[in-house]
Amino acid sequence: MPLMEPYRIKVVEPIPITTPEDRHRWLAATGYNQFSLRSEQVTIDLLTDSGTGALSAAQQAVAAGADETYAGASSYYRFREVVSDLTGYNYIQPVHQGRAAERILFGSVLRPGMISVSNTHFDTTRANVELLGCVALDLPCEEAADLDSAEPFKGNIDLARLRQVLAGPDRPRIGQVLMTITNNGGGGQPVSMANIEAASRLCREHGVPFFLDAARFAENAWWVTQREPGYADWTPRQVAQRAFALADGCVASLKKDGIVHMGGLVAVNDPELAEQCEMLCIATEGFRTYGGLAGRDLEMLAQGLIEVTDPLYLRARADATRYLGSLAKAAGVSIVEPAGIHAIYLNAKRLLPHLTASQFPGHALACELYLQGGIRCVELGSLYLGTLNERGELQSGPPFELVRLAVPRRVYTQSHLEYVGEVLAQIAKHPERVPGYRMTHVPKLLRHFNCRLERMG
Ligand SMILES: Cc1ncc(COP(=O)(O)O)c(C=O)c1O
Incomplete structure (x- = not known):
């Protein structure tokens, strides 16, 4: 059967459509930390699949x-x-x-x-x-x-x-x-x-x-x-x-x-x-x-x-996430293979080879998705998993620089995913233009939630 959600939509919620100028201002004000954005500043929220599903x-x-x-x-x-x-x-x-x-x-x-x-x-x-x-x-x-x-x-x-x-x-x-x-x-x-x-x-x-x-x-x-x-x-x-x-x-x-x-x-x-x-x-x-x-x-x-164990529901969810993965790959962005079901993980290290781990390439890609398309997601790389000194300088990093796009359950349609694919394609046309980041505030605990950064370009 072709890709199709086994449900129809009875209640809708408008999503914020924002301008690039607004997004640059808002993200800079958070210290380039997407956890500090307000929901009305986000167009497609792929930060997490946790507690974000739609009720039946x-x-x-x-x-x-x-x-x-x-x-x-x-x-x-x-x-x-x-x-x-x-x-x-x-x-x-x-x-x-x-x-x-x-x-x-x-x-x-x-x-x-x-x-x-x-x-x-x-x-x-x-x-x-x-x-x-x-x-x-x-x-x-x-x-x-x-x-x-x-x-x-x-x-x-x-x-x-x-x-x-x-x-x-x-x-x-x-x-x-x-x-x-x-x-x-x-x-x-x-x-x-x-x-x-x-x-x-x-x-x-x-x-x-x-x-x-x-x-x-x-x-x-x-x-x-x-x-x-x-x-x-x-x-x-x-x-x-x-x-x-x-x-x-x-x-x-x-x-x-x-x-x-x-x-x-x-x-x-x-x-x-x-x-x-x-x-x-x-x-x-x-x-x-x-x-x-x-x-x-x-x-x-x-x-x-x-x-949740309905095979039709699970098939549609797996298909949707795989489709998002295929859009990323078609745009020239590698993902962790095979695509997951709750999320795809972008390989930022491969897309942004001009950035060293100490410039947080995963975070740089996550910020770019927001700046170019209002898409919120999360880095799983040096920023989150690395060992930093008190000045925020990377001492040792994980082997991967990933960005997780988590798909909320029953929330986004195929055209929302296609929009994400288009924004990825736009970024992948000129990856060399994506700047690195430097940490300016380094919390002792749960760093990724509360750190602040600045753009290096
Ligand atoms: C595998 C796994 N275990 C535990 C948790 C923690 O659950 P909660 O956020 O409900 O506290 C999460 C949340 O994302 C998870 O993915």
Whole structure:
């Protein structure tokens, strides 16, 4: 079937159409930091797919009937029933978003000095591990290092290294293995069922808890049905259920595949761990039957978690993101291959070879997308991941300079994506004109949110 969204639009919101002069003024005023822009200054917002999706009519309908009772709300029980059917876990705790789930689960599992092992910890995930005085160890598979290869499961964990770590002298310090599906920090690439199965088996053999960071569980399941031998006849829901069954529990930001604006969950099987998580949740998020969410959020989540595994929806989403990737490539901009489902990642290093890592080429490309087209996105390169001194000078950088264009769920149409492709083509005609940047304000923590920069040309 040709590319087509399996829904029509009933409610619309105007998007700001701005001038290049305005955009130059606004971005300069933020210190060239797009996190400080106001939404009315942005035409196409590809900063994140988190909490930015469009609700369905059915989600709005159930929200209207939500139960806002403090304890024991029927909306909680509906949410629990849907999550229980999907994950099979015994204990299900809603929380307000993914990082709260991380703090609660890791706070219950890890002790200072322990190691958390992952295919790749997402940034807040790493922060929550480190805040507990623990070490976050990433073991991405070797294939992930080749941005151009079309390997189908570049989000996998490196099983040989996982085996080594689990059998090595550090075993007593390993508190958990966390598999991020899909691997957001690793180019949005999926993880195969074979990899989840093998990691799960290794963890069982060594007595280490195995959890999923399941923010994009449905999108990962989609790729499994499309790419992994033996799963072509499975539904995405069945694949997701199998993945959950292989783990001892999960954390999830439901702002992604819950298709809501706010929400998350912790779910585990072990009753003692559940009790510990519940205590932390009540102390810091809210009572166990709402966990920081309103009844209407729980209702919309229950509905969203059913809609998100619809194969027609997932196919359209994968097609749209792949289409955006093909537009970027046609414009002469390389992307991390293969295109992800929640985002494409532009290879800024290749497009802007005249800029050194210390001039932040990823950030330069992200700024250019805004200046030329009002498109907001985020750098994943030296600015975000590099080691800088207190003057903002790069000491060591990551191997890649990427720019992530994240696609909100059910929000933008094909012509919006074509507009992004045109702006990319305009930039790619004269990449040598894109200037580098110098950092003028260097925050100690969470640099990318609050730093300020100036243009070097
Ligand atoms: C893989 C992954 N884990 C955790 C989080 C954190 O979730 P939240 O933003 O809801 O706190 C995110 C958010 O983007 C994510 O992509």
